[in-house]
Amino acid sequence: MGSVEAYESKSGRRYRVRYRRPDNTQTDKRGFRTKREAENFLATVETSKLRGEWVDPARSRVRLSQVAEAWYDSKIRVKPTTRSGYRNSLDKHVLPEWGDVRIVDIDHAHVQSWIARLSTTLSASSTRQVYLVLSGALAYAVRDGRLARNVAANIELPRLSKSERRYLSHAQVHALADETGDWSTLIRFLAYSGLRWGEAVALRPGDVDPVNRIVHVRRAVADVRGSLVWGTPKTHEQRIVPYPSLLDEGMYSHLDRGRGRDLVFFTPEGAVLRGGNFRRRVFVPAVAKLQHTSTGGFPQITHTTSVTPPPASPSLPART
Template sequence: MARYPSKQLFSTYYAHWIHLYKEGAVRPVTLRKYEKTLDHITQLAPNLHLHELNRASYQALLNKYAQTHERQTVMDFHHHVKAAILDALDDGLLVHDPTRRAVIKGRAPKAKKTKFLSLYQLQLLLRHLHLGSQPSWDWFILVVAKTGLRYAEALALTPADIDREHQIISVTNSWNYKSSTGGFQQTKNPTSVRKIPADWKLIHQLTTLCEGKSADQPIFVPEGKRVFNSTVNDILERYCTQLGIPVISIHGLRHTHASLLLYEGVSIPSVSKRLGHADTTTTEKTYLHIIQELENQDRDKVMKHLSQL
């Protein structure tokens, strides 16, 4: 193990680090994020050598990146780079940790699109759907709205995943829609493999929709064809515009599903399990604003109760 500062280019080290530790260990979509980080390092600091990394040079790299990115994106970049730097430190290629006490800057965030619909707005949308006898994007929208599935998870649903007797939808795979050849792939994380209770009406509709179809073939992906999330998002945008409700994405329907459950008093652990989050912390962070609003309502209820004692 080396115990002296390395003089190789930092971009070269980072490329080798990705190959050594990330290839084959993370999902392709995650690997592409690390490769994108490498592209930024190569562009912003092409002549930065590993032994030149100190707090000042590292902060300068972050500052350059922050000029064109929002603060949260800079934070993600920092975490990707820091992981490699800490390994270099452990291997003796660096003497000190240049990421210590780094300051995260960034551009002001853009105005965020609406993430979820109200119950009334969702009801308007679902009543607007054209549900025929064959699988369609309208059916897909209904499934996501009623289950909270991720886009790739809903694409991977097969007739075998619909348990009519127990009214359960099983999530066992996701669909690699970003690949030109498609195909099943692992879910986002181990906890994403789950069984989702569904209402009897949706189960009956899906069972009818799947009649005569192969048990192991995706319900919503035509055989031999590629699908794009922009297709269903365009349909959603058109429907929302026609109805005069906020325009949301297909992922926004997942947020809508979770938000409405929380407002109805469903516990955070139950919502987290239904969404397939790695832990409840993810759920709490994603829906912090709703949780805080519910806590305020709870406080009012407590005060009202105490005043009656």
């Protein structure tokens, strides 16, 4: 059991609490204005030790930036694109707001106020992503014995709105594919196989079985801040995916050209197709032209994965 002692300071009488940590080493905390305040603090310490919730105050005085970087470095099992998103949220939002704040000084009300402010300038989805980074860093501090609880838990987050899914017709898929010229097979392949961009452009000739019209999805590639990062498919699950006979001629053609490059789909220079470049140079101009020339109109499509159908869907989606 600890003790409370009075002492004199320049500001008058103050009280010091002496107590033992769970490892039986002695420490103290001073500066209490009244004996009751000191006794209440001692009671809190003893209760937290009995519950196994005691946290060394010295370990709680680190800056959020230190904890956040340690949390980020620990995320070794997530996809490269996910890590890139974490880095972006840290650098743009979390660290500018909280980086220099001691984690012990962060409280629930301030986090809630910050989230409310973010939601006025960011989408609900982006706000939630930023929140998850801060909450994850504070949860890491709890696991590391620096905080007793995560003050970012149970924050009110903006509601996600569900937009109606729209689908391209088969005719619209083929019109879009034809408009992309040499890339028509890739567009049709994305539409009718359901592969993600990073999975499709990572395919190697050995992954394709044209006789049985199936592809083995074994890897994916992502453009992370200008660097190509190879990894596993999303959710880390390899799978076998069929494609329709209408792709036979195009797939055989790409396979013939790709055997010397070790890729099925690649740039004229033989390099990996980067989604941003393809979207800007090929996809967006093709969609814009169809929107201008199609008599019946053409949906607004924001990226190449927008032509990917859900399982067993008779038509193909367009995200607006």
